[in-house]
Amino acid sequence: MSQSICIMRLSAIGDVCHAAAMVTRITQAWPDTKVTWVIGKIEHQLVKGMHNVEFIVCDKAQPDARTQLKKALGGREFDVLLLMQVALRANWFASVIKAKRRIGFDWARSKEGHWLFTNERIAATKHTHVLDGFMQFADKIGVPAMELDWAIPIDAQDREWAQQQANQFGRFVIIAPAASKAMRNWTAAGYANIIAQLIEHNITPVICGGPGPVDADITQNILALCSHKQHSKLQNLVGITSLKQMLALMALADCVVAPDTGPAHMATTVRTPVVGLYAHSNPLRTGPYLTINQTVSVYEEAIQQEFGQSWQQLPWGTRAKGKDWMSHLKSAMVWDNIATLIHI
Structure with missing residues (x-):
């Protein structure tokens, strides 16, 4: 030791x-x-x-x-x-x-x-x-195998804040739409469609993200496609929460919807199911660890078209390069996986 x-x-x-x-x-x-x-x-x-x-x-x-x-x-x-x-x-x-x-x-x-x-x-x-x-x-280094755990602490103040939000929201699903690179983001229209379906099922869509311009831009694009009535039903917390507050809120959500981005893995650490949205990277390598099977992905298609080979024939971690691959993800596929995870 x-x-x-x-x-x-x-x-x-x-x-x-x-x-x-x-x-x-x-x-x-x-x-x-x-x-x-x-x-x-x-x-x-x-x-x-x-x-x-x-x-x-x-x-x-x-x-x-x-x-x-x-x-x-x-x-x-x-x-x-x-x-x-x-x-x-x-x-x-x-x-x-x-x-x-x-x-x-x-x-x-x-x-x-x-x-x-x-x-x-x-x-x-x-x-x-x-x-x-x-x-x-x-x-x-010989560390014995242990039950998988992340043990990232959340203090009482952040948990209390998250509980207060959850009490106001009722059932809610977090959408974390922004990846570090815009090409890895799904379409604003796709997210708007999911928001509409959540509201139809009396589930509050909660948009979360950081204070950066990529997060702000895609959020504004999504909100521009939502009706006035939908605006009154959703919650926009982009750029408002700390990382600990976001984590505390994720722990109370029915699920999280996100592309290949940090919040998807944050949700996994508190064992909240994630519908991952993937095109450029292999979800078997970087997907939400506990719910990889619920990932919606066109990675295999993208790699086959760009390289003329399957991902299994290429170096592990090979990424697709096309800027429009995320638009190939269909709203119906995403919604089906959400509905399965939250039992509606």
């Missing part, structure tokens, strides 16, 4: 959710082990307060982020570094972390010189979900 473990995973929200499951496995199996997680500034707002975890926030937007990280570490040496990010910047930051064992991804999943910053690698696998890939780091 390692006495001290440092984890490097800065971003993004979805990947941090997956990493939280692996971190929870370590802290539950080895409660006496000192766990330090180097994490991004925004992502920390979601997972802060995790039991038995020391967080060192690394604001990668700052030009002196590496220097500040080195200062925060204070020359400490860890038994193990789990370098769970292959991006060059994360690798460069990790170079200031002293550790006897520096464990990274296998050759197939390594890029941007990742191997230069490690001295051990996790086992090579084929067709592995990102969360399972992260769990391989725990396997590598």
Whole structure:
């Protein structure tokens, strides 16, 4: 058993959710082990307060982020570094972390010189979900298998706020329409159609998202297609909630509808079912972990048309590039999966 473990995973929200499951496995199996997680500034707002975890926030937007990280570490040496990010910047930051064992991804999943910053690698696998890939780091250092849990804390104030909202909404479904890139977003018309059907079934549609322009733009496009009556029935919380408040609200929702974006994986951490909307990435790799079977996807079609081969014949993680693939998702398919999950 390692006495001290440092984890490097800065971003993004979805990947941090997956990493939280692996971190929870370590802290539950080895409660006496000192766990330090180097994490991004925004992502920390979601997972802060995790039991038995020391967080060192690394604001990668700052030009002196590496220097500040080195200062925060204070020359400490860890038994193990789990370098769970292959991006060059994360690798460069990790170079200031002293550790006897520096464990990274296998050759197939390594890029941007990742191997230069490690001295051990996790086992090579084929067709592995990102969360399972992260769990391989725990396997590598001998952490016993545990029941899957994320254990991201939500304080009483945020739970109370969410309960107050839920009391006003009645039954509700959260729509988190914005991905990090606009091409991964479903159509405004598609979301408007789902909103109309939810309202017809006396279920409150609640639109959630961050304060960024992509979230704001798609939300405005959706709202422009909703009638005045529908506006009075739906709730728009985009840019209003904190990450912890959004998580608390998701825990009370009937389900969440979202593309390949952080909120889909946030909902999974509180075991709220998700209807994932996918075209560019393989849902078997990045889909909502507990409800992959409820994903609506045209990924296979997109890959076949763009590459002339099935995804099984291509490197794992191959993405479709076309900007219009999400428009191939049909509202009827999405609604059928929602109806199945919430039993209407």
